[in-house]
Amino acid sequence: MGFRELLVSAYGRIKSGLKSDISEINTSSIIVGALVAIVISASFGPVITGAVAHTANDWNVPPYQSPPLSVSMTGGSGYTIEGESLEEFGGVRYDETVRVYEIVISNPGKQPIQDLDINVPLPGCVVDYNTGGVGSEMDVLDFVSLDLRGQSEGLDVYSCSKTITVEQLDPGDTVSVRFLLQVSFDECDLLQGVGTENLIEYNYQWRKNGIQFFESGDIGMGFNQDFRETFGPIDNTAIRGKPAQPREVVYTNYLLANATTIPQGMGKCRLMSG
Numbered sequence: 001m002g003f004r005e006l007l008v009s010a011y012g013r014i015k016s017g018l019k020s021d022i023s024e025i026n027t028s029s030i031i032v033g034a035l036v037a038i039v040i041s042a043s044f045g046p047v048i049t050g051a052v053a054h055t056a057n058d059w060n061v062p063p064y065q066s067p068p069l070s071v072s073m074t075g076g077s078g079y080t081i082e083g084e085s086l087e088e089f090g091g092v093r094y095d096e097t098v099r100v101y102e103i104v105i106s107n108p109g110k111q112p113i114q115d116l117d118i119n120v121p122l123p124g125c126v127v128d129y130n131t132g133g134v135g136s137e138m139d140v141l142d143f144v145s146l147d148l149r150g151q152s153e154g155l156d157v158y159s160c161s162k163t164i165t166v167e168q169l170d171p172g173d174t175v176s177v178r179f180l181l182q183v184s185f186d187e188c189d190l191l192q193g194v195g196t197e198n199l200i201e202y203n204y205q206w207r208k209n210g211i212q213f214f215e216s217g218d219i220g221m222g223f224n225q226d227f228r229e230t231f232g233p234i235d236n237t238a239i240r241g242k243p244a245q246p247r248e249v250v251y252t253n254y255l256l257a258n259a260t261t262i263p264q265g266m267g268k269c270r271l272m273s274g
Contacts, residue, residue: 064208066215067109069169071118071200075101075179076226089128089180097184099124099226105133105164106174116166116204119143121195121249123226124181125158133175138166140177144193144244144251155269158182161193161251169204183230188269189256191234196243196250198227218248239265 079100085091092098103120107113120143129140143161164177185191203216234254241253257265 064213066213067107067111067113067206069113069116069202069204069215070106070108071103071202071219073101073103073120073200073221073223075099076123076223077229086180088130088178092127092180097182098127099181099183100178101181101223102176102178103164104174104176105166105169107169107171110171111206111208112171113169114167114205114207116164116169117202118164119161119201119249120164120221121161121193121198121200121251122179122181123198123223124179124183124230125160125185125191125194126162126179127158127182128180129162130178131176132178134173136166136169136173136175138164138175138177140164142192144253146190146192146253155188155190156186157190157192158185159192161195183226185234185256187237187256187258191238191254191256193251194231194234194254196252197248198223199249201248 076099085093086100094100101122101124103118105116105118131138131140141163142159143163145159146157162177162179164175166175169175198221199218200221201216201218203214206213206215234256237258238254238256239259241255243250243252245251255265255269257268259265259268
């Protein structure tokens with residue numbers, strides 16, 4: 001097979017994979033007909049990875065060892081907080097309604113990692129966060145974002161999963177994010193992107209001998225009990241939007257409403273259909 005044919009074949013595999021992923025997301029039914037858009041910020045990594053890796057094998061590229069990535073998470077219900085207020089989060093009082101978690105990401109290898117995306121379904125929903133670390137810039141984005149089109153009156157909206165992006169993580173670099181999470185909710189709270197499995201998903205790029213490679217996978221994050229305590233009771237008190245599953249983890253949106261039907265819940269929470 002010639003070089004042109006290889007490129008055409010790789011493009012076909014990527015295009016087919018993207019269409020398959022996109023077709024599984026029904027945006028109009030994400031939640032109660034009123035929330036009309038969903039953005040998934042880092043979901044196409046595995047599709048591109050498979051196509052490019054296969055083409056690289058066609059070109060007889062050697063199986064180089066991928067650079068290592070270290071991701072760890074601490075905190076939760078047993079996390080020790082000194083004092084009665086959290087000064088780093090504007091003096092918020094630490095009580096049974098909130099928890100603090102810290103995610104640390106580092107490159108223990110000898111070559112840079114580029115375009116790193118880490119999707120984190122958190123055991124609670126984000127109230128605030130702080131970033132830290134040395135040597136690399138990063139952003140923290142909502143993994144699932146709903147467009148309410150001005151219909152959020154009466155709602156407290158929470159983001160329960162985040163994507164951490166790092167443009168380049170050099171050898172020895174470490175970045176961190178400390179999240180303040182809400183773990184107790186009220187009626188008409190909207191929980192965006194609740195992860196049903198506590199897996200951290202990642203994808204990144206790296207270069208070797210002028211060739212760009214792609215890597216993806218997942219890491220078990222633990223905190224099973226924290227997830228159960230926060231989200232376990234929600235199924236009995238919430239209207240659930242259609243789940244989205246871009247990779248291994250299912251992400252679901254919940255509108256907390258003591259209602260038996262979607263129209264009843266929308267009315268109680270002052271949401272308009274359309």
